Amino acid sequence: MFIDNKIKNNIERVGINTFSKNYVSSTNDYLNYSYIRDQAPIIILANNQRHPRGRRGKKWVNFQGSSLGFSLCLRFDKSLNEYFILSHLVGVSIIEACMVLNSKELRIKWPNDIMQSDKKVCGTLIENIIDSQNSFYSMIGFGFNISIPNNLIHHIDGRPANLNIDKDKVELLASTVASILLKNISLYEQSGFKPFQEKWNDFMYARNKDVTLQSKDKKYFGKLLGINEKGELQIQANKKVINISDINYSMRLSQ
Numbered sequence: 001m002f003i004d005n006k007i008k009n010n011i012e013r014v015g016i017n018t019f020s021k022n023y024v025s026s027t028n029d030y031l032n033y034s035y036i037r038d039q040a041p042i043i044i045l046a047n048n049q050r051h052p053r054g055r056r057g058k059k060w061v062n063f064q065g066s067s068l069g070f071s072l073c074l075r076f077d078k079s080l081n082e083y084f085i086l087s088h089l090v091g092v093s094i095i096e097a098c099m100v101l102n103s104k105e106l107r108i109k110w111p112n113d114i115m116q117s118d119k120k121v122c123g124t125l126i127e128n129i130i131d132s133q134n135s136f137y138s139m140i141g142f143g144f145n146i147s148i149p150n151n152l153i154h155h156i157d158g159r160p161a162n163l164n165i166d167k168d169k170v171e172l173l174a175s176t177v178a179s180i181l182l183k184n185i186s187l188y189e190q191s192g193f194k195p196f197q198e199k200w201n202d203f204m205y206a207r208n209k210d211v212t213l214q215s216k217d218k219k220y221f222g223k224l225l226g227i228n229e230k231g232e233l234q235i236q237a238n239k240k241v242i243n244i245s246d247i248n249y250s251m252r253l254s255q
Helices: 005-013 082-100 167-191 194-202
Strands: 017-024 042-049 067-076 106-109 113-116 119-132 135-145 210-214 219-227 233-237 240-244 250-253
Touching: 005 017, 005 042, 005 167, 042 167, 067 167, 082 106, 082 113, 082 119, 082 135, 082 167, 082 194, 135 167, 167 194, 194 219, 210 233, 219 240
Parallel strands: 017 042
Antiparallel strands: 042 067, 067 135, 106 113, 113 119, 119 135, 210 219, 210 250, 219 233, 233 240
């Protein structure tokens, strides 16, 4: 998506720094520069990413002018154990931001893909740099499909779709997602994970349906129950509840 002053101004209006480039390898990679990272919270915007990435080493297909990709860098004065919860807060915040912008009927697919019906409209990638024993930086990459032409979108793996959002609301997407995420992080620090467990389960894709979960060396079949108070995914398999905390599991509906 072409980066114009409206997008940047909307981000800065909510108290977040911005840094924009025409071309980058990936917006997450640009945050490896400490002089950029030290300005956190900061959002990196780019018109074109040469090597954008998704989870588990997958490539995110970035169409200039048809996708919105950006990375948000945050600094946390706590242990890296908070990373697992952050992944859930990101998913909830994306859904809530899209609802504010009148884009509805979205769901979170484990761990935090955003689904519209049965198709993916947004993916995220969270990477961390340890700053000290009790603090770390999180670099959260967001990739939204906005207006990819139909003759191209059908050739992309993973059943993608364009986000159902009014064109004039796209310029507010990055600032709204970031500001809601910051508010949710603050609420989590005050009230714990319980409110977000309930929201995540309300927004959950394929809840109470039979699914297949697969990692490199394990596979589970069962009924998808939700996430527990620790943020672990729960499925019921052979009358037994299995808790999964590994976000590298992929999930699909069972046939």
